[in-house]
Amino acid sequence: MGSETLSDQAPSRRDEYAEMTRQEVIKAARKLYAVPGYAQTTVDKIAREARVSPATVYAQCGGKEGLLRTLMDIWTTSPTVGRIIADSAAAPTGRTKLEVLAAGYAAHAEEAGDIMRIIERAAPSSPAAQAFLDVADQRHIEALEMIVEGIASNGDLAEGLSVEDAAKIIFFHFRNPQLVLAVETFGWGVDRGTRWLVDRVAAAILKD
Structure with a gap:
């Protein structure tokens, strides 16, 4: 006692x-x-x-801004993010790591897509929201760098491409606006939309 x-x-x-x-x-x-x-x-x-x-x-x-920061933390530090990183690390090849990542993006968008849209829409007129979006983007890229390091350790990363640049390429293709564009705006659905994005990213960052 x-x-x-x-x-x-x-x-x-x-x-x-x-x-x-x-x-x-x-x-x-x-x-x-x-x-x-x-x-x-x-x-x-x-x-x-x-x-x-x-x-x-x-x-x-903490009022309006404190709540927005809390929502950003929910979005960027959810257990889903950790599972995506772990599952990608366990996948055997660069291509399968990207496929696991794509499935994870779809699951995370289902879970926290509303928060992503809230902060993205608020950012142009709110310095606080823009600051939180910047933090979210940085956390996003850092998580992607962990996944790309696994691709590089497998020997699957394209010659001359840095981990940092490869992570930014994934970020460019899979961040929420592009995912929504492929899946919803184009009407391709999750399977076709994420498969198309995986093909684009694989062509850009993986060895031939």
């Missing part, structure tokens, strides 16, 4: 309630930032949607 630390103790009911409240505020912000949009959403509207006071929105989540 004497060796028990604070981190070993179960959360109190007060802590559990605070976390439940925080999650309700995040849920409300995610809904309202999508429609009517980030610029049109006020802290008062978030508070009404979450059934809390505006003061709670500030105290629990």
Whole structure:
């Protein structure tokens, strides 16, 4: 008993309630930032949607910008991202690594595509949103570099192409606007759209 630390103790009911409240505020912000949009959403509207006071929105989540940062973190640090990296690392060839990555992009877009669109749409008129988008893009590229390092270690990376440049090529083709363009705007669907993107990326970064 004497060796028990604070981190070993179960959360109190007060802590559990605070976390439940925080999650309700995040849920409300995610809904309202999508429609009517980030610029049109006020802290008062978030508070009404979450059934809390505006003061709670500030105290629990840092207001509008704090909530947008939280959503960006949900998008870029979800367990899905870790699984994509691990599954790509386990794939045996450069081509199969890209195929695993493409499937992961589709799954991640299904999970967090609304957050991607929220931040991308808010960025042109909000310096804070642009800053969060820049952080998200940097995290994205760093994750891709880990995958490309696996391709390079297999000897499948094109001669003369750096890991950094290969990651940027993948980023260019698979980031959310291009994926949406291929899958939704062109009407190709997930299978055809991601297969086409894999073909383009493979031609650009893999050995012949």
